[in-house]
Amino acid sequence: MGTIQFKALTFNYSDQTQPLFDHVTLQFDASWKLGLIGRNGRGKTTLLKLLQHQLPFDGQLVTNLDFQYFPQTVTEPTQLTRDILMQLGNLDNSTFWQVERELRLLQVAPEIVWQPFASLSPGEQTKMLLALLFIDDYHFQLIDEPTNHLDQEGRQVVANYLRQKAGFIVVSHDRHFLNQVIDHVLAINRADITVHQGNYQTWQTAHDQQAAYDQQLKGNIKRLTKTAQQKAQWSHEAEKGKNAASVKTESANLDKGFISHRAAKVMKRATTIANRAEEAIEAKQQLFKNVEIAAPLTINQRPLKPGQNVLSVDELVLQQDGVILNQPLSLTLEAGQQVALTGINGAGKSTLIKALLALPATDHITSSSLHP
Known part of the structure; x- marks a missing residue:
């Protein structure tokens, strides 16, 4: 298929005193299923942009491949989803069936392509763009966080697809997902970039x-x-x-x-x-230069007494554009409790969170209807 080579590649943003990448020399085969890992801010997305020559750099990048980046940029989300997909994928009415096929595999009702892209849930938007990724056999794909907003079934569908593909670079913080789909790891460390053969677990053991x-x-x-x-x-x-x-x-x-x-x-x-x-x-x-220093995770919140109510909801019903989204919901959340909000993409999880955030800061909420 080809290779990708970095020869003394150096890059830094204008406001940085130290280079983000300093004389990086690497070579990897385009047939590898490569997982790109590293802490936030280390330059994973920047590296993908450099591969596409979207940023200036010193040194050399040598490859014979054409790259496709996921997620694609949607500039006018108010347009119909179908029109956006046709533009991004260079499709027409005679070839759009390929997208509809992938949407069925992704467990998305094909008719929602007739809705504005902005009206779809984040998970549905992700699946729409993934459908374009799945029908593209002509590019080497740079896949940036493909499991964002996906439910478990959707993540498994993406994993099944990537296992069958010949080569790609994928960025993900989902270790289980990476273990299923990659055979090499490209790790951006504190002081250098290294390549390891194997999946994420192999790298973790080392x-x-x-x-x-x-x-x-x-x-x-x-x-x-x-x-x-x-x-x-x-x-x-x-x-x-x-x-x-x-x-x-x-x-x-x-x-x-x-x-x-x-x-x-x-x-x-x-x-x-x-x-x-x-x-x-x-x-x-x-x-010792690559030792990671973990900053403590803190949450800024007011002190709560054990058993104190954080949220109480009685018969909560959400509506959007005149459509009722859920059965009446009642719940009480006490200090120290942890609740998982689950549901398929498009079920209204994000909508419920946004509605709760918009509620007044009271200890008890009774509502028969909320319009997010």
Whole structure:
């Protein structure tokens, strides 16, 4: 199929003091099912843009492939979904059946293509764009978070599709999804970019082994740092002793030359040992450069007493454009409780959340009808 090569590729945004990518040299085969992973802000989406030459960079990008990015950009979401899909996919009335076929596989009613794109749920919008991805056999695909807003059935459909495809790059934070579909991992680390053969679990195992080694490395650095500090102190004391001996009176009957020579030897030896310790620390810290530092997760919320009601809803019914979306809903949520909101794409999960966010901040809500 071809290859993709980075040769000393360097890129940074104008407001960055350090390059996001610094002289990256990589090569990978276009037949690989490649999972692109890395923490938020590391440059996963940026890397996909660089592959499409959407951003300026230094170095070389060598490939014979044509790329297609998912999700595609919808510039006029008020248009009918069918018209948008035809424009994005370069389709006409005689070829649109391919999209309808994929929509059935994605468990989406084909008739909703006659609705404005903006009126679809986020999950339905994702599935519409995925249908275009599934019928494209001519591009190497750069797939950015394809499982966003998808229900479990939809995620499995996407996984089944990608398992059958010859090669792609996919970005996802869903580990289970990645384990099903990839055979190589491209990891953007703190200090470099590495390629690993295997799925996400294979990479995770290697990463955990590295973490254990890093813990040992921390101990070694701490020990070497202490040694360097001790040697520096010995050097200082030797120099101090040499100066003190030089001001002794003759009545002390000391051999000043011997004291000076011995102090100099001790100081030189201590300084050499201290320098070696510093060099060892520097070498080990270079090995330590990719260690991830996890910031604590905090939630800014007012203190609540155990058992205190956070939300109470009685006979809540949602309506949208005159259509009733749910049976009357009653619930009480107490401090410390966790509730999962589930349902197929288009069932109204996001609509319910938006309606609850729009409600007044009261402890008890009784409503027979809400219009989000």
